[in-house]
Amino acid sequence: xxxxxxxxxxxxxxxxxxxxxxxxxxxxxxxxxxxxxxxxxxxxxxxxxxxxxxxxxxxxxxxxxxxxxxxxxxxxxxxxxxxxxxxxxxxxxxxxxxxxxxxxxxxxxxxxxxxxxxxxxxxxxxxxxxxxxxxxxxxxxxxxxxxxxxxxxxxxxxxxxxxxxxxxxxxxxxxxxxxxxxxxxxxxxxxxxxxxxxxxxxxxxxxxxxxxxxxxxxxxxxxxxxxxxxxxxxxxxxxxxxxxxxxxxxxxxxxxxxxxxxxxxxxxxxxxxxxxxxxxxxxxxxx
Amino acid sequence: xxxxxxxxxxxxxxxxxxxxxxxxxxxxxxxxxxxxxxxxxxxxxxxxxxxxxxxxxxxxxxxxxxxxxxxxxxxxxxxxxxxxxxxxxxxxxxxxxxxxxxxxxxxxxxxxxxxxxxxxxxxxxxxxxxxxxxxxxxxxxxxxxxxxxxxxxxxxxxxxxxxxxxxxxxxxxxxxxxxxxxxxxxxxxxxxxxxxxxxxxxxxxxxxxxxxxxxxxxxxxxxxxxxxxxxxxxxxxxxxxxxxxxxxxxxxxxx
Amino acid sequence: xxxxxxxxxxxxxxxxxxxxxxxxxxxxxxxxxxxxxxxxxxxxxxxxxxxxxxxxxxxxxxxxxxxxxxxxxxxxxxxxxxxxxxxxxxxxxxxxxxxxxxxxxxxxxxxxxxxxxxxxxxxxxxxxxxxxxxxxxxxxxxxxxxxxxxxxxxxxxxxxxxxxxxxxxxxxxxxxxxxxxxxxxxxxxxxxxxxxxxxxxxxxxxxxxxxxxxxxxxxxxxxxxxxxxxxxxxxxxxxxxxxxxxxxxxxxxxxxxxxxxxxxxxxxxxxxxxxxxxxxxxxxxxxxxxxxxxxxxxxxxxxxxxxxxxxxxxxxxxxxxxxxxxxxxxxxxxxxxxxxxxxxxxxxxxxxx
Numbered sequence: 001x002x003x004x005x006x007x008x009x010x011x012x013x014x015x016x017x018x019x020x021x022x023x024x025x026x027x028x029x030x031x032x033x034x035x036x037x038x039x040x041x042x043x044x045x046x047x048x049x050x051x052x053x054x055x056x057x058x059x060x061x062x063x064x065x066x067x068x069x070x071x072x073x074x075x076x077x078x079x080x081x082x083x084x085x086x087x088x089x090x091x092x093x094x095x096x097x098x099x100x101x102x103x104x105x106x107x108x109x110x111x112x113x114x115x116x117x118x119x120x121x122x123x124x125x126x127x128x129x130x131x132x133x134x135x136x137x138x139x140x141x142x143x144x145x146x147x148x149x150x151x152x153x154x155x156x157x158x159x160x161x162x163x164x165x166x167x168x169x170x171x172x173x174x175x176x177x178x179x180x181x182x183x184x185x186x187x188x189x190x191x192x193x194x195x196x197x198x199x200x201x202x203x204x205x206x207x208x209x210x211x212x213x214x215x216x217x218x219x220x221x222x223x224x225x226x227x228x229x230x231x232x233x234x235x236x237x238x239x240x241x242x243x244x245x246x247x248x249x250x251x252x253x254x255x256x257x258x259x260x261x262x263x264x265x266x267x268x269x270x271x272x273x274x275x276x277x278x279x280x281x282x283x284x285x286x287x
Numbered sequence: 288x289x290x291x292x293x294x295x296x297x298x299x300x301x302x303x304x305x306x307x308x309x310x311x312x313x314x315x316x317x318x319x320x321x322x323x324x325x326x327x328x329x330x331x332x333x334x335x336x337x338x339x340x341x342x343x344x345x346x347x348x349x350x351x352x353x354x355x356x357x358x359x360x361x362x363x364x365x366x367x368x369x370x371x372x373x374x375x376x377x378x379x380x381x382x383x384x385x386x387x388x389x390x391x392x393x394x395x396x397x398x399x400x401x402x403x404x405x406x407x408x409x410x411x412x413x414x415x416x417x418x419x420x421x422x423x424x425x426x427x428x429x430x431x432x433x434x435x436x437x438x439x440x441x442x443x444x445x446x447x448x449x450x451x452x453x454x455x456x457x458x459x460x461x462x463x464x465x466x467x468x469x470x471x472x473x474x475x476x477x478x479x480x481x482x483x484x485x486x487x488x489x490x491x492x493x494x495x496x497x498x499x500x501x502x503x504x505x506x507x508x509x510x511x512x513x514x515x516x517x518x519x520x521x522x523x524x525x526x527x528x529x530x531x532x533x534x535x536x537x538x539x540x541x542x
Numbered sequence: 543x544x545x546x547x548x549x550x551x552x553x554x555x556x557x558x559x560x561x562x563x564x565x566x567x568x569x570x571x572x573x574x575x576x577x578x579x580x581x582x583x584x585x586x587x588x589x590x591x592x593x594x595x596x597x598x599x600x601x602x603x604x605x606x607x608x609x610x611x612x613x614x615x616x617x618x619x620x621x622x623x624x625x626x627x628x629x630x631x632x633x634x635x636x637x638x639x640x641x642x643x644x645x646x647x648x649x650x651x652x653x654x655x656x657x658x659x660x661x662x663x664x665x666x667x668x669x670x671x672x673x674x675x676x677x678x679x680x681x682x683x684x685x686x687x688x689x690x691x692x693x694x695x696x697x698x699x700x701x702x703x704x705x706x707x708x709x710x711x712x713x714x715x716x717x718x719x720x721x722x723x724x725x726x727x728x729x730x731x732x733x734x735x736x737x738x739x740x741x742x743x744x745x746x747x748x749x750x751x752x753x754x755x756x757x758x759x760x761x762x763x764x765x766x767x768x769x770x771x772x773x774x775x776x777x778x779x780x781x782x783x784x785x786x787x788x789x790x791x792x793x794x795x796x797x798x799x800x801x802x803x804x805x806x807x808x809x810x811x812x813x814x815x816x817x818x819x820x821x822x823x824x825x826x827x828x829x830x831x832x833x834x835x836x837x838x839x840x841x842x843x844x845x846x847x848x849x850x851x852x853x854x855x856x857x858x859x860x861x862x863x864x865x866x867x868x869x870x871x872x873x874x875x876x877x878x879x880x881x882x883x884x885x886x887x888x889x890x891x892x893x894x895x
Contacts, residue, residue: 003627005624006624006627008623008625011610011624011657011658013611014611014623055619056613056615056798057613057800057805057807058440058442059797059798060796060809061825082825085826086827089445089825090443090825104619106621223826248824249824249830250824250825253794256652257649257650259793259794259814259816260793260795260821262822262840263830264848265843265847265848285831285836317802436802439804440800440804449781449818449819449820450781450782452779452783453786453815453818456787457607457812459578460596461572461573461574461596462783462869465576473869498819499780500779501776501779501780501834504779504870505779508779508870511871512869
């Protein structure tokens with residue numbers, strides 16, 4: 001008649017011990033991690049999905065996967081030091097920033113519904129990313145570039161606060177050099193060396209030429225951005241169901257149970273984080 | 288790895304929170320296994336070294352001498368933990384701020400009051416930077432251990448910003464309002480595991496108010512239970528008078 | 543035979559015999575007309591006329607604090623997922639609470655399954671207990687059709703005056719009957735008495751909110767932007783009492799607690815509340831339900847709208863706990879009545895015989 005504690009074999013909370021292969025401080029608040037599962041096992045994710053990253057004794061948090069599934073043997077994450085960025089919280093992300101190659105993290109996942117790659121095939125793609133949005137979007141951009149023949153015209157619009165805040169600047173340069181990719185960047189605040197646009201990401205959209213019926217707009221960025229970008233894409237006649245968003249919520253358990261990530265009647269961790277606008281427009285709590 | 292050097296200090300207080308350390312029982316051995324106590328006036332006569340890793344400060348700051356002393360402690364310590372209600376929110380010493388300083392000096396010290404220095408009561412964070420807070424009158428030992436672990440691991444500790452009711456319900460206590468008593472649980476920060484209510488006492492608000500209490504809603508509740516408003520204000524001010532200094536000196540948060 | 547009877551004088555014996563080899567928990571009186579499920583060893587400890595307990599029996603299915611894993615990081619990120627359980631018999635579960643457990647079963651059986659919950663559930667035997675009359679004015683069990691049993695138990699007790707008539711619903715229930723050897727087969731008269739009681743209940747339990755049951759989802763479909771939510775927001779103290787006492791609220795937080803060695807420790811979950819200020823906050827600092835009104839609305843929608851779409855079932859059990867516990871006197875019956883009126887769907891005759 002006492003409380004028994006036994007090992008639970010099929011627990012959804014079990015973590016995999018993963019090893020950090022490489023790190024890079026990208027900006028003052030963003031750090032890059034290349035991570036390998038035990039035995040080089042594939043994460044087997046779709047672009048746009050996320051993992052739960054653990055440091056036992058500190059906690060667990062959902063982090064978007066930044067690498068494309070076409071990259072084999074390891075995957076990549078970019079972690080923002082939340083405490084440093086917002087001045088509060090961020091126990092886990094602060095601790096993650098102290099880790100280096102050779103250290104271990106716990107991984108659960110991948111979780112959620114990513115970008116519908118099969119549906120995107122054969123269509124033109126207009127990527128719009130602001131701030132940290134480029135991190136999850138990069139998983140799809142690199143997937144598309146690695147399977148370039150399967151997709152139509154590719155346009156990438158990027159926005160960030162300053163040129164120094166640009167994430168994956170080298171890679172963005174590579175994308176820019178390609179003949180089969182159109183890329184345009186904007187910053188909120190330029191420095192003397194900046195030759196690109198200055199202003200909000202929305203200002204880049206009117207200049208894009210596209211065939212709306214065969215174009216998917218794929219948008220990832222801070223919550224405040226969506227309303228304005230969606231408005232511009234609709235002005236371009238892109239159908240509502242062809243506008244895809246990845247929404248940020250606190251996906252605590254990743255299992256559609258804990259309730260933190262709920263948006264009206266959907267669980268962002270299971271039904272999202274990628275949604276089409278024809279769905280989210282019916283969720284008053286979405287954007 | 289050398290054990291961190293920890294020192295205890297006290298200011299205006301009853302020293303009851305430090306006494307809680309002695310009341311820890313078995314857990315005290317675990318704690319002493321993890322730290323090296325270098326200064327603790329209540330239990331030892333040694334004075335610690337110039338540089339200490341963790342300063343645990345009980346009491347509020349009530350005169351110029353204390354202001355200078357806390358600043359020196361801050362310089363000595365890598366981490367400063369405000370310990371107990373007096374240190375964290377001013378506590379009962381804050382009641383002094385209900386009166387004009389000279390009036391209260393006359394009341395306490397009589398005709399020679401001019402020789403006795405006194406300033407408006409302040410919580411420690413209202414004088415120097417505080418890294419961690421262990422709220423409560425006295426501190427709740429399981430929370431102190433939690434804070435200590437966070438400090439040793441170099442991690443932030445966030446005092447829960449929801450009300451005592453949350454923990455109280457999880458403990459399945461009968462609500463004090465249903466018993467016809469006025470309890471400050473609904474507007475007081477949790478983290479004490481509703482210690483007082485578990486022991487058939489009301490909440491006195493010793494942990495400080497949640498950052499966004501619904502003041503109008505609370506007034507409605509008070510009115511509905513036929514509780515005189517000034518009674519609640521007095522109850523609240525018993526521990527929380529120094530909150531006014533925060534409101535005065537910090538830019539107003541948007542809510 | 544599916545029905546047996548137990549003479550009242552044998553009730554104490556029955557509980558004692560049960561308690562001999564299993565933990566038995568049942569409603570026990572606290573002060574101020576409050577009750578709580580607690581371990582008992584004799585029938586005398588059990589409250590006879592009790593209103594719903596402070597916390598529903600969900601505390602045995604998903605405890606307030608529940609260890610999910612233990613860890614030791616001395617040699618890397620090593621954890622061992624665990625489940626904690628206790629074999630027990632829950633006695634005296636009202637029909638509203640049976641419904642609550644059924645709701646949680648649906649949630650935690652849905653993929654990805656929550657094995658912690660499912661293991662614990664498999665160790666608990668449930669003995670239901672019929673309400674012959676209303677517990678108090680807060681209940682709205684008739685509105686959600688939970689005033690009579692709808693399954694979800696192993697045995698079900700109904701008070702017939704000098705004896706209980708007991709419905710045997712499962713093999714596990716039958717084994718209890720066999721083992722305790724205190725029951726008699728129910729006769730024609732007993733069954734008639736049960737039928738008469740249910741007939742009487744049909745008159746006692748009248749719709750607490752003047753609306754046709756089938757119209758409830760429709761009311762909520764149209765009420766999203768109602769001003770009534772603002773009214774609730776002005777009153778609400780965000781104390782989380784309503785969600786903690788709700789038999790179908792299951793939100794939780796996951797927390798790590800290292801030991802003083804900072805190497806070993808446990809990961810556990812704790813009940814959380816959508817009413818709390820920080821519940822829907824993300825790392826960037828935005829809160830997606832910043833206003834109390836939106837949080838209260840969310841709570842109601844998680845009872846009357848969202849689960850209807852997902853599980854074809856209302857998640858309000860009609861137990862009345864949220865209204866009973868609310869210091870700000872936010873009252874579920876009044877709120878739903880006001881929403882119904884606002885939508886012009888008031889039907890004074892609804893649910894009355």
